[in-house]
Amino acid sequence: MFNKFQEEFDEVYRFRVDVVEVHGDDKKFKVQSMAGRHEEFIVKFNITSKVGGCGCQLYDFMGLPCKHLLTIFQHLFLDEIPSNFIMKRWTKDANKVEVLSSEGFPMHDRHLGADAVRISQMCRLSTQLAYL
Numbered sequence: 001m002f003n004k005f006q007e008e009f010d011e012v013y014r015f016r017v018d019v020v021e022v023h024g025d026d027k028k029f030k031v032q033s034m035a036g037r038h039e040e041f042i043v044k045f046n047i048t049s050k051v052g053g054c055g056c057q058l059y060d061f062m063g064l065p066c067k068h069l070l071t072i073f074q075h076l077f078l079d080e081i082p083s084n085f086i087m088k089r090w091t092k093d094a095n096k097v098e099v100l101s102s103e104g105f106p107m108h109d110r111h112l113g114a115d116a117v118r119i120s121q122m123c124r125l126s127t128q129l130a131y132l
Contacts, residue, residue, distance in 0.1 A: 004064060011067040015039075017075040025049070029075070031068040041068045050082035063087040 014035050021028040025048040033039040045052030053059065058066035065073075065085045073081060 001064070004062075008058075008064065008067045009070055012070050012074055015067065015071040017071060029072055031071050039068075043068050043072050045069075045072055045076075047076070050078075051084055059085065 014033050015031050016034050018030045018032070019027060020030050020042065025046050027045055027047060029043045029045065031039075031041050031043050031054075041055040043052060043054045052069065052072070054066050054068045056066050056068055058064055059069060065081060069085065070081075
């Protein structure tokens with residue numbers, strides 16, 4: 001996944017940004033390629049909440065910020081990718097889950113592997129389901 005993100009990031013230099021519409025904090029940008037394959041997408045972005053989306057829909061389908069969104073981040077001088085554009089499944093903590101004991105308290109055992117944690121969680125959930 002890192003390689004796919006790096007490909008998107010490396011493409012940022014190819015694009016220019018034009019502001020199309022402004023409604024308060026909501027802005028609509030046209031991101032257009034200047035070199036290579038011709039591309040043009042509309043990116044909507046709220047400056048305050050840092051929420052937005054791109055017409056290419058890469059983020060919607062893969063959960064990965066596209067080169068067009070990254071271009072907007074650069075255009076707005078954002079020092080880091082807004083947290084709402086970083087999905088948990090792409091973080092190092094993606095597979096970490098909290099296992100609860102039968103009393104509902106978190107279990108902390110450094111020797112529990114990912115499989116053991118999943119099995120423990122599934123057993124607890126299936127037991128709860130059996131009592132419904």
